[in-house]
Amino acid sequence: MKEENSPSVGIISIPPGARDPADLPFAHFYSSLGSNTGNMMFTVAVHKQMRGNVERVPYSFDSQKVNDEYDYIIIPCANWLNPRVEWDWFCDLLEQVEIPVIPVGLGVQSPHSDLDRVSVSASSERLAHIFSQKANFISVRGDFTRNYLHSIGIDNVVTTGCPSLYMRISEDAIYDPEGEIAILSTRYPIRQDFLDIKSLNNGLFKVAAKQDLDIIFQSEREEMEYLFYKNKKALFPENIPDGVQQVYGFETPEQLVDFIDRKGRCFTDLKEWAAYAQTKAGIVGTRLHGTILALNAGCPAVLFAHDSRTTEMITFASLPTAQTPADFENLNPSSLQALIKPDDYGKYVEKRQDNTQIYRDFLDENGVSYNEDVMF
Secondary structure, three states: OOOOOOOEEEEEOOOOOOOOHHHOOHHHHHHHOOOOOOHHHHHHHHHHHEOOEEEEEOOOOOHHHHHHHOOEEEEEOOOOEOOOOOOHHHHHHHOOOOOOEEEEOEOEOOOOOOHHHOOOOHHHHHHHHHHHHHOOOEEEOOHHHHHHHHHOOOOOEEEOOOHHHHEOOOOOOOOOOOOOEEEEOOOOOOOHHHHHOOOHHHHHHHHHHHHOOOEEOOOOHHHHHHHHHOOHHHHOOOOOOOHHHHHHOOOOHHHHHHHHHHHEEOOOOHHHHHHHHOOOOEEEEOOHHHHHHHHHOOOOEEEOOOOHHHHHHHHHHOOOOOOOOOOHHHOOHHHHHHOOOHHHHHHHHHHHHHHHHHHHHHHHHOOOOEOHHHEO
16 A cells, blocks of 8 residues: 555566576566566666665556555666567556556667667557657656657657666775676677677677677577576587577687686676676776766776667766677777777766756656665
């Protein structure tokens, strides 16, 4: 039941803490992360930031129970406005919710930064309109998403960035300038088209292998299953047995296994992830939340823009970035280190201070109670 003196808050999200891999099969563990450990960043951020009687609500919720038990619903969002996703089932549930529904960090995902070329599914557009009807304001990740929503007649939009930008993970923002560079790249389960197309993400895996650098996994299914479950067969999937080996450019399976054992990293605890980042001279790659985590822990990081999602967040949050080198497969520790500019980290911290106030104002306008001490 709702309590009078403290808001009852439901947060529709994946679990705010990762399950122990030992407790369930890998497929369930991977699914519980939303197929990406980066999802923990904005999920945990929102759960920590909200004040009151806070409970996690599953996506397949009972609308009447939600109406009876909570004062409002918060939804940590991601790049949900895209052409591939189907949201009608979720929209049907939300339409029955009578209390405020407040989306945080909604974003468009498009390979283009041209509004005229944006394509989203009909159910994505339906979801955006429902959000607009049920919240005073919608929080979006960047101005590109704001402008897209304006183009479809939704004006109660505020650019706040992602809630992960404002989350304190560790007490001290420190790092080891004598440490090595670590790599962040982006891949999901191995597919032939990933192998066939020369791209920055494809190239960064080869850079890590060639230069013997740590690589942090967030959604690379095969490597994650091997690291957490020690299932060597996972690195050699039936559909493309040598696919993961090709990704890194290794000549033998033994070289692949040895590299993943020594240099592969994957974290299900944000504090452990932040402590690891603080041992590095810098983090370079294409992962948005891995970059934000490193920066908030005090470690310099560089995010390469590779779609509208990363581009709008780089612009709004002053995330350190660099032009993709034409010969990116030939990056080495020295050239990676040269991408990191000390002034860029300072600009990010300064912009974060201003943006935190924008985020707080958004929460205030929606009548949301929040914990200031967990934010920057």
